[in-house]
Amino acid sequence: MPPIVTVAGLTKHYQVAEKAPGLAGALAHFFRRRYKAVLAVKGITFAIEPGEIVGFLGPNGAGKTTVLKMLSGLVHPTAGTVRVADRVPFAREKQLLMSITLVMGGKQQLIWDLPARDSYRINAAVYELDDATAATRVAALASMLDMAANLDKPVRKLSLGERMKAELIAALLHHPKVLFLDEPTLGLDVNAQATIRTFLAEYCRSTGATILLTSHYMADITALCQRVLVIDQGVLRYDGSLAGIHERFAPYREVSIELARPIDRAQLAGMGEIESLEGRSAKLLVDRSKLTQVVARVMGELEVTDLTVSDPPIEQVIAKVFKDGATAAAAPPAAP
Amino acid sequence: MRAFAKKLRVLLAVQYAYMLEYRGEIFLWIVVTVLPLIMLGPWMAAGASGRFPLDEREFARYFVAVFVVRQFSLCWVIYEFEGLVVSGRLSPQLLLPIDPAWRYIAAHVSEFASRAPFVLAITLVVVAMFPAAVTADDGGWLLPGPGAIALAAIATASAFALRFLMQYSLSMGALWIERISAFDRLQMLPYLFLSGLVAPLEVFPERVREVVLWTPFPYLVWFPARLLAGGDVGPPARAVGIMLGWSLAFWVLMRWLWRRGLRHYSAMGA
Secondary structure, three states: OOOOEEEEEEEEEEEEEEOOOHHHHHHHHHHOOEEEEEEEEEEEEEEEOOOOEEEEEOOOOOOHHHHHHHHOOOOOOOEEEEEEOOEOHHHOOHHHHOOEEEEEOOOOOOOOOOEHHHHHHHHHHHOOOOHHHHHHHHHHHHHHOOOHHHOOOEHHHOOHHHHHHHHHHHHHOOOOOEEEEEOOOOOOOHHHHHHHHHHHHHHHHHHOOEEEEEOOOHHHHHHHOOEEEEEEOOEEEEEEEOOHHHHHHOOEEEEEEEEOOOOOHHHHOOOOEEEEEEOOEEEEEEEHHHHHHHHHHHHHHOOEEEEEEEOOOHHHHHHHHHHOHHHHHHOOOOOO | OHHHHHHHHHHHHHHHHHHHOOHHHHHHHHHOOOHHHHHHHHHHHHHHOOOOOOOHHHHHHHHHHHHHHHHOOOOOHHHHHHHHHHHOOHHHHHOOOOOHHHHHHHHHHHHHHHHHHHHHHHHHHHHHHOHHHHEOOOOOEOOOOHHHHHHHHHHHHHHHHHHHHHHHHHHOOHHHHOOOHHHHHHOHHHHHHHOOOOOOHHHOOHHHHHHHOOOOHHHOOHHHHHHHHOOOOOOHHHHHHHHHHHHHHHHHHHHHHHHHHHHHOOOOOO
């Protein structure tokens, strides 16, 4: 089966007006406007197979949302090609619009002063669903999201989490094949986040939909995605499995040691980076290539009661990748 | 076609429900658009002087008709569209498989429907205050007949369509320069004076009136108001031709700007 999303050399440049602060800056801006070219996305290439749930990671301003806007046809690329469900998104063909959705956390399509059900009536008509089908789908989606009791309240009266769930129902009413989700759990409490994650997993399982998901909550990514794309400064840094991120960006393992008696830092010298040392517990980050050697030294030189070796948490690795952006930028991008 | 009719029907119903949430606001919007009723007094006095082509009663009828026509042909799409572009709220609308213009048209038409009872009430009050507006030469009632009302209704709907196309074409500029509504305020000047809103075209010098009749402005207010109030509007074919011509021109311009403008849309804020 061919990929449902193909992106090749995708590039987007923006012109942004620059203004110095203060009155002088405002006057200068009024008489002579200066523009700066912003390279939001720089020639990225990837493909997504039907049914995949792909995490799209990157720090703020990395270009994630711009890519999603281009994939959904909102923004025209400066260069490169995009095809979604075998169509060019920017052409805004009806067949494509009928098969995709874009959900942006914090942005809404629902009519603020009316119950969500009224907005669903518009969506059902626009997506050419008959009344019975629309009613069945609204009921099913509302049930999955535990929203049945809230659909007749004005949207402005809903909590943030309820609004996000109501937005998801609107976005999925036409059973899109491709979902672009931009921070769908933004600002929600942990329970609401968990509900939405479970819902998305269930939706994909039952419909075979494809998802490209951005989120700053790693729990969203780890719960839903087997594959991730990492973008930074508009460049795709990584495209591969979630587990593979450790190998690419964290060529070390975490060694947790429980000791018979407290030690000082000097006794761990040369064994790896000391992540923590509190009383009889120590954590070391050890280069994978030296792991056997270090474990042998620890066992030989220290009174160890317990020792575990694990990959560092993915949140920690991703945070490190973004923090060390310059270092990562120097590294060659991974092959897809 | 049936699917499209259903889309429009639902859009109108939901937008009407939305408008009903703001009954008080609608009444205030009507109150701030009573300029024709303000003009009514001075022009009636001027008509009584005998120095103008219309007499006191004709001026009264005309301005009451202008008030009614204007209530059902107002257009604010440029302010709505500008807000959507600047805030990025246009994005969700672009993702739906229907041209966003239909949503705005439904919003306008729904508001006209929600205005109707208020407009009727205010018109009755004004007529009670200025009975000259419905008084014939012989002192009896002079009310527009069903034919005149039907023609005026069609002309008012056409006036709204033309005004919408004019303003929506201009709105497309928001895709380039965002704050486009300033240009609408600029064109309010010719709109005010050439549409017949502050003075009927009959009081213009003959040669000026002939030129003005080739612009779109008189067909936004004067033409439907004159049909409702009764009076000479010139050859109907010319009026219909000019309205259709301008409507077509603005539609072509709007579609062209829409296609080009979307390339500039940055979906900022969304």
